[in-house]
Structures are given as C-alpha cells and as structure tokens.
Amino acid sequence: MIMAYLNDKLISANDAKKSDDFSCPVCKEKVVLKKGAIMSPHFSHRKNSDCLTLMEEGETEEHLLGKQQLYFFTQYNETLVENYLPKIKQRPDLLWKSLAIEFQCSPISINRLEQRIGGYKKQHIKSLWILGSKYRKRFGQPSTNKFYYYFEKLGFTMFFWLTAKNKLEIRYNCRYVYGKLKYQMIEVSSLHELMQFLKNPGMIMSDRKNIRYLFDELRRIQNQLFYQNKRTIDWQNHCYLNGHDINGAPIECHFSNTCLPLFGKDYLVWKILILNGLVDNIECKQLLEIVNDIYKLQVHYPLIKSPEKFILKEYANILSILSKKGYIRIIGDRIQIIKSLNWFDDYYQKIQKLSQCEGAFVDRI
Template sequence: MLTAQNERNNRICANDAHRQATYFCPSCREQVILKRGTRMVAHFAHRANSRCRPFSESETQAHLTGKWQLADYFGTDRIELEPYIQSLAQRPDLLMTRADRKLAIEYQCSPISVTKLQQRNQGYSGYGLEVIWILGADYLRKTASVRHAEKWLQYSEKLGWYIIFWETQQQCLIIWHHLTIDGMGLLQGWAKTSHGTQYAKRAPLAVKLIQKQLQRQIQMGLYYKTPKWRKWQQFCYEHQALLQDIPALCYEFTDSEPLICECPIIWATLMTILLHQRHIGSLISQLDLEKWAAKISIHFEGAQLLQCTTQQVVDSWGRQLRQYVDLLKRHGILKTLDEKSWQLVALPQ
C-alpha cells in the first residue's frame, strides 16, 4: 500500500515517510514496514502472516507504479490514495472527487474472480460510489476475445462498448472503444491513447478467410465430438438442416454486439434456420425475432457483462436484432413494412 498512518493518525505517503518513524495500517492498525529502494516503488507492507483483509493482498511493482501514475494523471488535488472505507471493509486504489460526486478507481493488474469482482462492485454501489476499473498491461496483451473481456466491458453512448487500460511504461491511458466482435468471436474496434494517437485495434478478417477457418473448426469440432459443436449440429438436425451448410450471408455477420462468447456467425445461422421455417410472403415481426433469439440463447454461453446495467444489455440485444434484420434486407430477404415488421420475400441460400 502507498499510504499509512503515523502515531498521530495522520496519513503519510510512502514517498514522504521516514525510516525512523513508526507507521500503522489504516484498517487493522497493525504496524507496517516501509519499503523503499532504487529498484522498487516506495510502499508500506504488512509483516508476514498478517490477518488484515483489506490490505493483505500482495501488490506487484507494476500495480504500485500504476497507482502513483494514475494519481498524478488525474490530478493529486482531486485524488485520495487508498482511502479505507470502514463500513465496507474496502479500499479503492484511488478515490476521485469530480464536481459533486466521488468515483472509486480500481487499477487491476492481476486476475480476479467473477465473484470477487461482483462483491466489490456491489459494495461500492451500496455505498453510493461509481467505480471505474482500469486494467494493467497484462490485460492489454491478453484481452483478445470476448471471453477474456466480458467482465470488463462497459458501455456509453459516446464510446460504445469500451475498456480502459493504463500502460505504465508509456504512462498513458489506452481506451479500446466502439468494440464489437467479428464472426469468429474476437474483439475488433478502435483504440486511442491519452497521448492523442488513435488506431484500429484489429482489422476485420476477409469473408473468405473466415469461411475457411470456420468450416475447419466445424469439421474438427464434430470429429472430436466437442460438446458445443454437437449441440449446434443437433439443433440443425431438429430443423432439417446441417451446421456445415451455413448460408453465405451469415458469413457477413461480423460486427456483432459482445453478448455471447461464441461465434456470432453460428448465432446468425441458427436464427436463419428458424427463418427458413416460414413461407415466402410471411409477416416477420420484432416479436418473432425476439422469440427466436430467446429460443437459441440456450445454445450459447452468454457474456457476463458485470459492468453494465440490465437496460444496457436489453438495448444491446435490440441493436443486435436490428443488425441481423439489416443484413437480411441488404440481401433482399426481408422487405420493410413498418418499424417492427417485415415481409419475407426470399429465402437465404
């Protein structure tokens, strides 16, 4: 930890501490050790076998460095380092005062379980604090698929789906924004830094390459009897179809909302199989699409969008269905009747 209390209960930063003085943990009141050297960030540490819960987790040098840098980035006049909230037995890495509200900022460098993450979010929410999670460089390198990103994804009208990182070597924020998942389930979108640079996070794959990769995955998945591929094939059998016969237009479903941790092309395929059950000339309503999406949802593992409200997830599903309808309209499959109904004028091939 970066701060501790002296014998007068004043909070002291490790950078300003004196080796001859005595310091205590603000949570458990145990005496702590000042650690400061040329190869480490100045910090306080508990003695071995400490039972202090809020401050017992060991911190890497990257974590300690990042907290100092973030405090400087946001402005030390607006930041409180590691304030201990006694009623929660929690301590955010930073507490930022902005206008008339306070924000808890957590700089996460190490893995954390879904259960622990939920507990922390619920604690802050119950206390009336908004929380912003900023991820360390290890996450920046490893967060490639929606499976790795799901619990960190946040949504805003300005940024779309986004994740925030802090890079200690460059000393800058990196924001991945307007994130979607391609047909194979990998994140794509844009990235910008607090230094002012912006770049594509990952360019979309060509349709022909996606088709080749996916057909190979289907072949291997069925050959080795992988559960998810067998489950999807069984759905196809029950509706007089084959998983290998993916309609060509479904390979273009490559800009999906991050709602499932599986291949969006397969999602579009199962939706299209249900569409095939209708006759040409049939009326297709918004309610039909919602029922189909609910029916096939049991065949996919949904993303755990822990940083989002229920309404944000509902709205995201609405955008997903509109995107699917737009795909069908572009290929002359559906004709618009009104905002929530369409006529089936052709069947996908």
C-alpha cells in the same frame, strides 16, 4: 500499501523515512516501511495482524508502481489513496471525488467484481477499472471481457495502464468484423485528458465490406468442423436436425458482418442458428431463447447497464431484414413464414456461388 499515517497525517511510502513510526489507515496497527532495489516503496503489516487489508498485501511491483503513477495521473487534487470505506468494507486503490479507481492486475471472479462494483454504487460512487499487463495480453478473452464499458460516443471500451510509459491506454470502438476483433486506440497522460477524450473522441471508424474476409470467416468454421471442434460440431448437429449445413447458410446471414463484443468472434454462427430455428408461428422471444441457449451466449458485463438490450437490438435488426425481403411477417409476437430461405448444400457450393457473383454480393451487404 503506498500510504500510511505518520503523526495523524497520511504520508506516501516515497516520502517516508525508515526511522519514523507508521500506522495503517484502516486498523491503526503499526506497519513497516519497505524500500529496496526491487520493489517500489510500500508499507506492510507485521506478522499475525488481523487487519482487513491483509488480503490485498503481497502486491506485485506492477500494482504498486501503477498505483503511484495513477495518483499523479489524477493530478492528486482531491485524490485519496487506499481510503477505507467502512460501510462497504472496501478500499479502492484511489478515490477521486465520487470516482473509485481500481488498478486490477490479479485475477478476479465475475461474482467478486460484481460485489465490488455494487458496493461502490451503494455509496453513490462510480468505478473506473484499469487493467494491468496480464489482462492486456488476454484482450478479447472471456477473463478480460467482463471489464468492458459502453459509451454512446465510443462504443465498447476498455482501459489499460502502461507502467513503462506512465500512460493510460484506451481501446475503444471495439467490435468484431468478419470474426476478427478490431478497435481504435489512444493514450492519455492525465485524468483531465481522459475526461476531455470521453466528451469528444473525434472520428469513429467504420468498416469496409470485403467478401475476402467473409471467405476467411467461412473457412474458419469449415476448419473447426474438420478438426472436430466440440462447440462447432454441436452447432452443426442442430442445423442437421433441420436438414441444413452450417456452412451452407443463406446469403441473408451476411448482410451485417460487424457486431459488438457481446457476440464474440462467432457472430455469424449466431445468425445462422436464428435462420436455422425459423419455423412457422414460432414466438419471437422463444426463438431468441432457443438460439442463445444453443450458442451459449453469456451476458456478464457488470460495468454496462442492461447489456441484454444490445442482443435484443441486433435480433430485431435481423428480423427486420428478413421482413423487408419478404421472408417473414411478424404478427403480434409470432413469426409467420412467407417464403423459404435458400440454403446451400454445403460449403463448396456456397463458395462457388459467392465467387461467381462477388461484385454484386458486396453491393448487397
């Protein structure tokens, strides 16, 4: 802990003196001030304590330092540090008005994260999850993806605290372009700067069409097949059942090459599986469920309200393209096939065709 009681008043470990007597804000037991050359100043419980906060002790230097820096980041007006909320038995790192600020450095399961967020909601408290250096190194991996936020003006967004710079790094407009994770980034020095940025983020970049990136994406799938990637082999087998090659997917798969992080780097495969599963008179909902099951699409984003809506919107967009181009007609909740899509025999036939009409194809996508 970085805060404790001294004579019924909260005091920070930075300002405390070792000769004083301190008590825990939660259990009121005596705690020990620790100031040394290695760890940032902090308070620690004595052995054999039963305090509920003990599970959070043994914090890293990064977490201790980050909490102190974030306290000043909020400009500490109306900010409570490690304030225990007895009704939900949670203690946010910082509580600013009705905003809980959590500096997450250690691993946390998706279930535990959902419980923490749900607890704050019960108290009508919003939560801002700021990630440490280990998560920053794993940006784009499943263990980190659960911390995505979504803002109308920013798109998918994630927050990281930089202890070396004493700044908040915001990675926003996160999306996959031809299977590669892209984003914009800015650093802010105060909560006020963060609020201003969320209101007015400035220009949001769009992505240029480039068939060379498409070739790279197709080669990646081909390489995964060559090296017997289990997941890709499974997708290929599903295509084989309908007489198709996954790398020979129709041109219509490439009319949209930018996707949200929900789909990951294999967004192209998700579209291919949709076209592969198209059969006459299939229900729209049934086709999506079949494809998501094959693709193993996971939608666990506890900081985003109804993430499924992004999946449905993208799916509707694909069906709309196919309808406008005269391949399908949607009657009620069923898809009627009007004309067949053109699948290539294999990867090489498709690459050759794309190379021959590169200029015209870029215009089409």
